[in-house]
Amino acid sequence: MRRARRFVCVSAVVLGGLALTPAAGAAPSFVLSASPPTVDCGASTALTARLGVAGATVRLSRKAAGESEFRLIDTVVTDAGGAVTYDAAPRATMTYLAELPGDAEWLPASAKVTVTVRPLVRLVAPGTVYRGARARLSVQVVPSHPGATVTVEMWSGGAWTTWRTLTLGDDSRAAALWSAGRVGRRAFRAGVAADEEHAAGASGVRRARSPASSGARRCPRPPATSASSPRG
Numbered sequence: 001m002r003r004a005r006r007f008v009c010v011s012a013v014v015l016g017g018l019a020l021t022p023a024a025g026a027a028p029s030f031v032l033s034a035s036p037p038t039v040d041c042g043a044s045t046a047l048t049a050r051l052g053v054a055g056a057t058v059r060l061s062r063k064a065a066g067e068s069e070f071r072l073i074d075t076v077v078t079d080a081g082g083a084v085t086y087d088a089a090p091r092a093t094m095t096y097l098a099e100l101p102g103d104a105e106w107l108p109a110s111a112k113v114t115v116t117v118r119p120l121v122r123l124v125a126p127g128t129v130y131r132g133a134r135a136r137l138s139v140q141v142v143p144s145h146p147g148a149t150v151t152v153e154m155w156s157g158g159a160w161t162t163w164r165t166l167t168l169g170d171d172s173r174a175a176a177l178w179s180a181g182r183v184g185r186r187a188f189r190a191g192v193a194a195d196e197e198h199a200a201g202a203s204g205v206r207r208a209r210s211p212a213s214s215g216a217r218r219c220p221r222p223p224a225t226s227a228s229s230p231r232g
Contacts, residue, residue, distance in 0.1 A: 028053050032098045032111035040118050044089045049098040052082035059099040065196045070097045091143050092197040093117045116199050123190040123203035129180040131210050137176050139190045144172040148192055155187035180210040
């Protein structure tokens with residue numbers, strides 16, 4: 001009598017050239033990362049989900065500070081290496097959630113990552129302000145931060161010191177006048193403190209020079225002509 005042969009079919013997932021065989025009811029190793037993890041408002045970050053399961057459907061959601069629930073933003077599929085990358089451009093600090101629903105081979109799994117967002121602080125200052133003149137410095141914060149406090153600093157005595165503290169208007173802008181009291185060079189920068197939705201933000205450094213005068217040359221006046229001067 002011949003004995004019946006029993007064949008067992010084992011499915012495998014290829015990860016980095018190695019066959020990963022799922023155990024019945026096991027959860028895959030799931031990692032979600034962001035590169036870079038901190039960005040300026042509107043800049044892109046690459047979200048990469050790695051779970052070692054090829055062709056898996058992953059649900060990607062996000063949640064901002066103060067929100068109670070995640071909102072679905074896309075559904076993506078992993079590549080042959082069991083990973084998938086998604087480009088995001090958040091305007092506020094976001095927590096992202098990647099979820100594997102699970103199937104007959106794998107248990108549901110999920111991973112989170114937080115992307116910190118800095119606001120854009122734009123400081124505009126003239127490059128040249130003559131001694132004794134006044135110039136307008138303006139600042140804008142994006143996204144809109146009406147009512148927020150912006151600190152404008154001046155480089156003085158080898159250190160940054162607070163020059164003005166401004167409150168942003170409804171248009172997220174503010175301005176102040178600077179009087180160039182002496183000849184020399186100045187540097188300014190502006191910053192806004194962190195809040196629930198954003199990290200602290202800072203502008204670039206703006207430099208201004210204060211020469212003594214405009215350097216314009218005046219034409220000399222001709223000598224006065226007396227009544228007795230001979231005329232040709």
